[in-house]
């Protein structure tokens with residue numbers, strides 16, 4: 009794998025490698041972001057959107073691997089406004105050992121990757137959130153031992169997070185079940201594409217109670233992603249029946265867990281009693297962003313398990 013723009017840039021073995029590297033002590037990974045003379049190698053982190061987990065976990069992962077992260081706001085670099093994306097990629101490739109970007113349009117990370125001579129990591133686009141998918145898988149593997157044969161439900165908007173989660177679940181052999189309102193769901197082509205990725209399965213319904221029945225993990229995400237603020241009122245109305253409540257969790261497997269990539273909006277996509285209750289793994293999941301990011305970078309820079 010040269011770049012990580014989507015989960016599908018990793019094959020099954022590479023996902024297992026990343027998850028194994030993620031669980032190793034940082035010092036055992038050999039500081040791949042340090043030159044042979046011992047000087048730190050740079051990592052460019054460009055953010056067109058706000059972030060808590062992604063920025064902090066990526067900065068610390070880079071430091072733990074011996075490198076030096078440089079955070080830059082999107083408007084400061086001015087992707088395609090101050091200068092073309094390709095010039096940014098070519099210049100930054102000369103300073104840094106990797107470039108990571110959080111962007112509005114997925115096409116921007118694709119163009120960065122085409123022009124860059126160093127690995128490019130998608131830190132969230134409108135299309136996918138692969139670092140989140142890897143941390144989600146790591147959290148469920150820690151919980152269940154493996155994802156093979158487990159039922160993973162996602163309730164809400166079929167968005168970047170839902171797509172990356174579905175891809176990794178099917179690749180790792182889980183049954184992925186989506187509950188989304190009509191018009192905010194996965195197309196039949198998309199369901200077919202994901203179903204062909206691995207030994208798991210995918211199905212979809214607009215009835216959340218059916219989808220979560222017997223699930224081992226229930227995931228959700230905000231109903232209003234970054235960049236969709238103008239649709240907020242309409243979305244809150246449409247998604248009203250897709251809130252993960254204690255009543256909904258009562259339909260799941262007896263030892264099921266609740267997950268959310270965060271930030272969460274209590275009283276909307278999830279009830280406080282669920283996200284702050286004993287089945288919730290959201291803090292562990294958030295902390296796993298650090299371990300997953302470190303595993304990805306180590307893998308991209310050639311560290312073997």
Ligand code: CP
Pocket residue numbers: 058059060061062063132140269270271
């Ligand atoms: N889950 C996630 O990506 O969080 P941030 O937006 O805070 O980085």
Ligand code: NVA
Pocket residue numbers: 132167168169229230232233234235269270271
């Ligand atoms: N779907 C959300 C995820 C935030 C981490 C968004 O894109 O805003």
